Amino acid sequence: MLIFSKQKGLASFFAPLFILLTLLLSGCASNEVVTAEAEDLEVEVEVEVSEVDPYEGFNRKVFVFNDTLDTYVAAPISDAYLWVAPEFVQSGIANFFNNLKDINVVLNDVMQGKLAQGAEDSGRFAVNSTIGLLGLFDVATEFGLEKHDEDFAQTLAVWGVPQGPYLVLPLLGPATTRGVPGGIFDAAANPATYVGAPIQLLQMLNARANADGELNFIEEAALDPYVFTRESFLQYRKNLITDGESANTDDLLDFEDEFDDEEGIDDTASIKAIEPVDAVEVEAELESADAKIVETDVEESAVNSKDFSKASGSFDGAVKSFDDAANSFKIASDKLNQLEAQ
Amino acid sequence: MKFSNYSKLVVYLLFMSLGLNNAMAAISAEAEQAQVSEASNTAKDIVLNFQNVLLDVMRQGEALSFQDRCKQLEFAILQSHDVIKSLRTIVGSKEWKRFSDEQRAELTTVFTDFIVSTYASNFNAFSGESFVYVSEHTTKKGNVIVRSILEIPEGKRKKVTFDYALKKNADDWKIYNIAADGVSDLATRRSEYRRILADEDGFNTLIAIISKKIDNYAKK
Numbered sequence: 001m002l003i004f005s006k007q008k009g010l011a012s013f014f015a016p017l018f019i020l021l022t023l024l025l026s027g028c029a030s031n032e033v034v035t036a037e038a039e040d041l042e043v044e045v046e047v048e049v050s051e052v053d054p055y056e057g058f059n060r061k062v063f064v065f066n067d068t069l070d071t072y073v074a075a076p077i078s079d080a081y082l083w084v085a086p087e088f089v090q091s092g093i094a095n096f097f098n099n100l101k102d103i104n105v106v107l108n109d110v111m112q113g114k115l116a117q118g119a120e121d122s123g124r125f126a127v128n129s130t131i132g133l134l135g136l137f138d139v140a141t142e143f144g145l146e147k148h149d150e151d152f153a154q155t156l157a158v159w160g161v162p163q164g165p166y167l168v169l170p171l172l173g174p175a176t177t178r179g180v181p182g183g184i185f186d187a188a189a190n191p192a193t194y195v196g197a198p199i200q201l202l203q204m205l206n207a208r209a210n211a212d213g214e215l216n217f218i219e220e221a222a223l224d225p226y227v228f229t230r231e232s233f234l235q236y237r238k239n240l241i242t243d244g245e246s247a248n249t250d251d252l253l254d255f256e257d258e259f260d261d262e263e264g265i266d267d268t269a270s271i272k273a274i275e276p277v278d279a280v281e282v283e284a285e286l287e288s289a290d291a292k293i294v295e296t297d298v299e300e301s302a303v304n305s306k307d308f309s310k311a312s313g314s315f316d317g318a319v320k321s322f323d324d325a326a327n328s329f330k331i332a333s334d335k336l337n338q339l340e341a342q
Numbered sequence: 343m344k345f346s347n348y349s350k351l352v353v354y355l356l357f358m359s360l361g362l363n364n365a366m367a368a369i370s371a372e373a374e375q376a377q378v379s380e381a382s383n384t385a386k387d388i389v390l391n392f393q394n395v396l397l398d399v400m401r402q403g404e405a406l407s408f409q410d411r412c413k414q415l416e417f418a419i420l421q422s423h424d425v426i427k428s429l430r431t432i433v434g435s436k437e438w439k440r441f442s443d444e445q446r447a448e449l450t451t452v453f454t455d456f457i458v459s460t461y462a463s464n465f466n467a468f469s470g471e472s473f474v475y476v477s478e479h480t481t482k483k484g485n486v487i488v489r490s491i492l493e494i495p496e497g498k499r500k501k502v503t504f505d506y507a508l509k510k511n512a513d514d515w516k517i518y519n520i521a522a523d524g525v526s527d528l529a530t531r532r533s534e535y536r537r538i539l540a541d542e543d544g545f546n547t548l549i550a551i552i553s554k555k556i557d558n559y560a561k562k
Contacts (some may be wrong), residue, residue: 220461220558223534223551231530239524244503246524 052166053230059168061323063226066173068326070208070215072333078208092136093206097192098147099128099135104189108150110159120145149240152189153182157241166230173176385486385508386478392422392517393473396461400468408560411462419458424509424516429453430495430520432531437496437539445545456552459559470495473504485509 033070051061082090084161102125111120124140132139156178157163164177175183192203203342222228239246375535398412406414419425429450430438441449476489486508494500507519519528538548 217464220555220562221554222461223548224537227534227537228530231533232525235521235525235529236523242524244524 031239052234054165055167059166059230060226062168062170063229065170065323066168066325067225068330072330075215078205078212081205081209082212090206090209093202094210094228095128095132095138096135097203097206098138099125099132100190100192102128102147103191104152104186105148105150107189108152108155109148109151111155114150117148117150121148121150151182152185154236154241156182163234166234174229176234176237179237271315300329344484368532372438385510386475386488388422388508388515388517389477389488389490389506390473392418393544396465397453397471397473398469399462400465400471403467407561408459408462408466410459411466415461415465415500416458419461422517424511425454425457427509427511427518428528431528432535433539434532434536437536449545452549452552452556455556459556463559463562476503486515497547540550 085093102121106118106121106125107113109121124145127140127143127145128135128138131137138147153176159179167175167177167180169175172183192199218225218228218232235246379531395414399406399414412420433441433449438446447461472495474491474493476491477486480486480515488506488508489503490506492504494502503523505524506517507521508515509518510516519526521527535548538551539546541547
């Protein structure tokens with residue numbers, strides 16, 4: 001599940017364009033969702049999800065838009081690159097951009113108080129930029145200097161900034177509201193942001209090509225690609241923030257175990273009426289466990305929903321235009337197929 | 343900065359970071375040993391045996407057809423995984439109790455096939471991959487989490503951390519969850535399956551979607 005870190009490369013190019021849009025999105029449309037939530041209270045899944053993903057309706061549209069754009073534009077270019085470029089060229093390019101990112105990693109090491117790791121990552125950058133020929137070769141890893149993954153969104157999390165709602169951004173993909181200022185900082189701290197468009201396009205191509213395996217895996221394995229992507233993104237980010245300890249601690253497993261215990265061990269047990277009190281308890285436990293996992297600030301989003309309820313009209317228009325754009329990609333592709341047939 | 347100063351800085355940073363790196367490695371190795379001596383070894387054995395089967399199937403690569411790989415892996419998965427426990431946790435206790443016995447049997451069969459085909463499709467070639475055991479620790483509930491790292495050496499060098507969660511069932515340790523780089527298989531599936539089951543005729547939709555995924559793997 002390394003796609004998300006690698007896709008962050010895209011942020012450097014598009015971030016400034018989407019700051020305004022994102023700020024708008026972080027507030028609007030919750031009015032609609034809140035009422036929907038009230039109606040569906042008996043459907044437990046809806047209640048569970050809405051805490052992390054209050055803008056699911058909008059997010060799903062953008063997800064489809066991004067997916068269509070990827071299928072018809074990014075994937076063909078990336079496939080061509082993977083087919084044409086020799087493996088050593090691909091890994092050289094990947095190493096080059098990873099090396100530039102190490103500057104930002106060092107900054108964030110320091111801001112998170114990880115001084116030992118900061119020294120190690122400075123060493124990485126120094127070694128790879130010199131012996132590694134401007135980062136084309138990752139010799140530091142051969143020397144035993146592990147690559148670390150730090151960014152400003154993680155630093156914000158360490159500083160106690162709440163995660164905020166889940167967002168799917170046009171072209172940029174999965175994020176949370178905490179990830180938006182994070183992405184802007186990361187782009188500003190990456191030298192690739194300040195050079196010409198060809199380098200930035202290459203950076204995007206590299207990011208997409210490196211994520212190819214993971215994106216194919218999602219396509220094959222996910223029953224609901226939107227939910228699969230959201231869940232794995234949020235868990236993957238949490239794992240990065242805790243430096244790999246989230247899966248090694250008891251939190252998630254506790255919640256799974258409690259759930260297990262409520263079920264009883266007997267497999268062949270006949271279906272009997274569940275005591276209502278039990279059911280409520282399970283529900284409450286689940287909700288509190290989920291709240292622990294996602295660390296969302298529900299109250300905050302409730303306040304936002306009042307402030308921004310007026311904006312939902314213009315929001316509907318934006319959603320529709322994403323639908324239209326996705327459709328026009330499909331139509332264009334159909335036309336190309338027709339041309340080919342002729 | 344003159345070149346000589348610059349190269350001194352490089353060397354200085356290199357030595358400083360290597361020194362710290364070694365010190366950190368020594369500390370974590372000690373902590374690891376302390377954990378291992380407290381925990382049971384059988385959970386670790388289950389995981390290592392399963393990983394060896396995976397690597398073995400990968401090494402045979404092209405020599406095996408998709409169906410052959412499925413056969414070998416199904417045996418290994420049923421031996422080492424508690425598939426029903428995972429499935430019950432994924433769909434949720436309320437939903438599971440609502441199912442008829444036939445529905446439970448059907449879903450269990452389809453779910454098991456899906457897990458097996460996912461493995462058979464993704465572990466189909468060998469390019470020097472290896473699993474490196476890292477640590478093992480017991481949770482408050484008495485379950486064991488075995489951590490290991492999959493190292494992919496060729497081409498795009500990559501490492502994926504796998505955390506296997508095992509529960510003792512009668513006398514045997516069985517895997518009931520796997521987290522890859524912190525992404526829990528159980529939690530991700532739980533959100534997907536419960537979303538689908540919440541819809542009208544959710545059960546049949548779920549079976550249909552999973553069956554289609556299995557077909558796609560077989561056709562690949």
